[in-house]
Amino acid sequence: MKAREITEVGVLCAIAAVLGYIEALLPPFVPVSGFKIGLANIAVMFTLYRFGKKQAFFVMLVKVLITSLWFSGLNAFIYSLFGGIFSWLAMVDATKLKMSKVGVGMSGGVFHNIGQIVAACIVLNTKTALYFAPLLLPLGLVSGAFVGVVVRLLIKYTEKI
Amino acid sequence: MKIRDIPIILLTFVLAVIAYFATLAENADKVKVSADGAVIGEYSLDKDKTVDINGTNVLVIKDGKAFMQEADCPDKLCIKQGTIDANGGSIICLPNKVVVESKSGADAVSR
Numbered sequence: 001m002k003a004r005e006i007t008e009v010g011v012l013c014a015i016a017a018v019l020g021y022i023e024a025l026l027p028p029f030v031p032v033s034g035f036k037i038g039l040a041n042i043a044v045m046f047t048l049y050r051f052g053k054k055q056a057f058f059v060m061l062v063k064v065l066i067t068s069l070w071f072s073g074l075n076a077f078i079y080s081l082f083g084g085i086f087s088w089l090a091m092v093d094a095t096k097l098k099m100s101k102v103g104v105g106m107s108g109g110v111f112h113n114i115g116q117i118v119a120a121c122i123v124l125n126t127k128t129a130l131y132f133a134p135l136l137l138p139l140g141l142v143s144g145a146f147v148g149v150v151v152r153l154l155i156k157y158t159e160k161i
Numbered sequence: 162m163k164i165r166d167i168p169i170i171l172l173t174f175v176l177a178v179i180a181y182f183a184t185l186a187e188n189a190d191k192v193k194v195s196a197d198g199a200v201i202g203e204y205s206l207d208k209d210k211t212v213d214i215n216g217t218n219v220l221v222i223k224d225g226k227a228f229m230q231e232a233d234c235p236d237k238l239c240i241k242q243g244t245i246d247a248n249g250g251s252i253i254c255l256p257n258k259v260v261v262e263s264k265s266g267a268d269a270v271s272r
Binding site: 079094097098099100102103106107110114120123124125127128129130131132133134137138140143152 | 163165166168169170172173174176177178180181183184195198250251253255257260262
């Protein structure tokens with residue numbers, strides 16, 4: 001890794017953590033613990049396009065560690081980690097399938113929520129968490145599309161830097 | 162948006178519909194309360210009752226409806242999740258790992 005890349009990935013980790021923090025401050029707009037718009041996914045997806053999947057995974061992991069251990073406690077860690085890994089995998093696969101940036105964002109958003117539901121099913125040892133899926137999955141589509149649009153703009157304006 | 166994005170949209174709605182039918186309860190007449198994976202008890206929706214769940218949450222059953230009245234967690238999301246009635250539903254408190262799910266008597270036998 002070049003020094004420039006190390007620096008940029010470090011800055012992106014910090015941005016991801018701050019976006020996660022801002023999100024934790026917003027009042028939850030869905031009465032389901034753990035549902036997030038996925039603002040921090042903007043940084044993860046941007047890293048995926050600018051550097052690659054390894055760097056994006058690293059940014060995701062740092063974001064999960066900082067936001068869940070710092071702001072919401074160990075309990076949220078497993079939900080956050082499952083959401084992060086699922087959405088990273090989905091975004092990597094979506095880019096391989098040559099989806100547009102909005103499509104990649106939507107994949108990340110939907111699978112982030114799938115990961116959190118899977119984590120809840122494991123932690124709570126019940127399939128009851130599936131009850132929220134009909135609500136959470138389409139919401140992931142919407143929030144993911146938002147992330148995709150933001151990343152598309154970011155890439156457009158940072159191409160020359 | 163491109164044509165290639167359509168699969169993820171279709172997949173989302175297919176999964177959402179499957180999850181909807183997988184959790185659909187028919188003629189729910191009981192609620193099962195569990196905390197941290199252990200079953201605390203099953204209560205009929207027909208009888209008014211107040212259930213203390215490990216001192217962290219209070220579930221109230223009234224007029225055929227069950228709802229969470231109190232929770233010691235900061236976000237109180239389980240209270241906002243509303244009521245369980247004959248049409249089924251569930252209340253989940255993630256911080257305290259409390260799950261309240263609807264059940265029907267006939268269903269329990271067939272399973």
